[in-house]
Amino acid sequence: MNIPDQPINQKIFKYTITFMIVLASVWSAAGLEITMDRILDAPRQIAFLIGAMFPLDMSQEAFERIIPKVFESLFIAWAGTVIGAVFSFPVSFLAAHNVAIGFVSRITKQILNAIRAFPELILAFVFLPITGLGPFTGTLAVGIHSIGTLGKLSSEVIEGIDEGPLEAIKSSGGSKINELTFGVIPQVMPTITSYWLYRFEINLRASAVLGVVGAGGVGQELINQLRFRDFPRAGTVLVCTIVLVLAADTISAAIRNRIIKGKIAKN
Amino acid sequence: MINIPQKPSVSYLVILGIPFAFIFSIFSFSRIGFNLQDFKNNLANRAIVTEPLFNPKWRWAWENTSEALLETVQIAILASIIGCAFALPLAFYASRATNLNKYSYFIYKSFLNLVRTIPDLFWAMLFTVAVGIGPFAGVLALIMFSLAIMGKLLSETIDSIDPGPMEAAKATGASHNQTVFTSALPQVLPNFTAYFLYIFELCIRASIILGLVGAGGVGRIIETQRIFLRFDRISPIIVIILVVVILIEQFSVWIRKKIL
Numbered sequence: 001m002n003i004p005d006q007p008i009n010q011k012i013f014k015y016t017i018t019f020m021i022v023l024a025s026v027w028s029a030a031g032l033e034i035t036m037d038r039i040l041d042a043p044r045q046i047a048f049l050i051g052a053m054f055p056l057d058m059s060q061e062a063f064e065r066i067i068p069k070v071f072e073s074l075f076i077a078w079a080g081t082v083i084g085a086v087f088s089f090p091v092s093f094l095a096a097h098n099v100a101i102g103f104v105s106r107i108t109k110q111i112l113n114a115i116r117a118f119p120e121l122i123l124a125f126v127f128l129p130i131t132g133l134g135p136f137t138g139t140l141a142v143g144i145h146s147i148g149t150l151g152k153l154s155s156e157v158i159e160g161i162d163e164g165p166l167e168a169i170k171s172s173g174g175s176k177i178n179e180l181t182f183g184v185i186p187q188v189m190p191t192i193t194s195y196w197l198y199r200f201e202i203n204l205r206a207s208a209v210l211g212v213v214g215a216g217g218v219g220q221e222l223i224n225q226l227r228f229r230d231f232p233r234a235g236t237v238l239v240c241t242i243v244l245v246l247a248a249d250t251i252s253a254a255i256r257n258r259i260i261k262g263k264i265a266k267n
Numbered sequence: 268m269i270n271i272p273q274k275p276s277v278s279y280l281v282i283l284g285i286p287f288a289f290i291f292s293i294f295s296f297s298r299i300g301f302n303l304q305d306f307k308n309n310l311a312n313r314a315i316v317t318e319p320l321f322n323p324k325w326r327w328a329w330e331n332t333s334e335a336l337l338e339t340v341q342i343a344i345l346a347s348i349i350g351c352a353f354a355l356p357l358a359f360y361a362s363r364a365t366n367l368n369k370y371s372y373f374i375y376k377s378f379l380n381l382v383r384t385i386p387d388l389f390w391a392m393l394f395t396v397a398v399g400i401g402p403f404a405g406v407l408a409l410i411m412f413s414l415a416i417m418g419k420l421l422s423e424t425i426d427s428i429d430p431g432p433m434e435a436a437k438a439t440g441a442s443h444n445q446t447v448f449t450s451a452l453p454q455v456l457p458n459f460t461a462y463f464l465y466i467f468e469l470c471i472r473a474s475i476i477l478g479l480v481g482a483g484g485v486g487r488i489i490e491t492q493r494i495f496l497r498f499d500r501i502s503p504i505i506v507i508i509l510v511v512v513i514l515i516e517q518f519s520v521w522i523r524k525k526i527l
Binding site for chain 1: 280284291292294295296298301305309313315316320337340341342345348349380381386387388392393394396398406407475476480483489493496505509512
């Protein structure tokens with residue numbers, strides 16, 4: 001059989017890429033002082049930690065401490081998403097180049113990029129001395145980061161709309177405001193709402209972590225239990241977090257599916 | 268007389284969902300404990316943060332962070348490569364198109380979902396306890412992080428591949444493994460590369476904060492300065508990090524354009 005050869009430059013490309021990946025990993029591993037015996041020892045150590053967590057601490061007292069913290073994370077995530085949604089919605093119109101004039105959209109986009117560049121945790125500990133220890137700081141950090149990400153996503157949705165309805169409104173004598181309320185918003189609302197829910201899922205994980213710097217939520221509980229070597233209770237914290245995140249993800253994914261695909265595509 | 272079609276009836280999702288979301292928002296805000304009076308009092312202390320924040324000590328940051336920054340990049344490189352390498356076979360087992368066994372599909376899928384529910388910093392905390400403080404724990408944490416994301420993205424891509432080539436391979440008498448190797452894998456490889464670069468960017472961002480729990484990288488330096496409220500030292504570090512992150516992202520965008 002006559003199988004055509006792979007072109008020679010493609011072959012060179014393939015081997016160069018492979019070589020570069022291997023080189024990068026070896027360089028990184030060497031720089032981080034990761035030796036073979038540490039790698040071989042790791043599974044045993046991890047198994048020991050997991051073993052120490054079981055049986056989980058199922059006492060009444062543990063749950064009384066952990067459950068409110070887990071729900072605090074949920075509230076931080078939701079409130080942060082609401083802040084992000086409320087502020088990013090008008091901003092995203094300013095950032096979309098087909099709604100706002102050129103330079104306004106460019107400036108707004110750069111501002112959103114700058115907001116997005118700071119991780120929530122860094123925002124959280126910068127706010128901490130001003131807003132105090134507690135969930136409010138976490139909410140503010142999550143909310144501000146969400147403005148950046150949601151603003152970018154929403155403005156991209158607005159830029160991708162069908163111009164037809166706008167023209168129809170214009171030709172029937174509608175004003176610029178009418179174009180926005182009857183032409184743009186009905187088109188983008190389902191996608192933007194599903195992005196809000198998607199952001200809520202991400203924020204839930206972020207808010208769980210925020211406790212590490214004392215900004216409220218379940219992270220504080222986990223790091224404390226691990227520091228005091230109370231592994232069964234740390235295990236309970238982990239399991240509670242996993243259950244909450246799984247439940248929130250499932251509900252949110254179902255609603256997003258319903259919003260985007262409609263009632264018919266249920267099966 | 269124009270015949271206007273009837274408006275579709277409003278769905279229950281809207282009737283129940285919007286008030287519920289509204290009430291839940293109010294409830295959430297009340298539970299967060301926002302107190303305007305406290306906020307005003309604390310706002311008077313803002314000089315503690317803002318004054319040093321805008322008086323960055325560039326020289327100090329430059330001398331002390333370069334090494335840790337390199338560590339951050341190395342953690343991200345190693346973790347994203349290993350994580351994605353592990354995720355590649357797992358994704359094929361976690362897709363309905365390539366895994367014919369219903370039960371093993373379910374197990375792999377749930378495993379990936381379970382790994383995904385645990386936030387990156389939680390992994391880092393767990394691994395610092397298990398294998399000790401240092402960048403090794405950070406690498407392990409980010410391996411789990413990239414494994415979960417790549418597993419989800421890639422398995423969903425495999426779910427939606429074109430079944431034609433697989434049928435063709437099967438018709439020539441190929442075994443199931445051969446079918447997957449010759450017709451499913453080449454279809455998703457371009458996506459795999461794109462996802463890999465995306466995950467590498469995420470890992471760079473995630474590895475910055477790993478140091479806050481002792482898992483190596485530049486976060487280690489941020490954490491020590493944070494405790495002493497040395498915002499004059501933190502602000503230049505953050506700026507340097509942002510520059511590095513943006514440069515790496517541009518590099519990754521450039522590679523993506525070259526490859527795809």
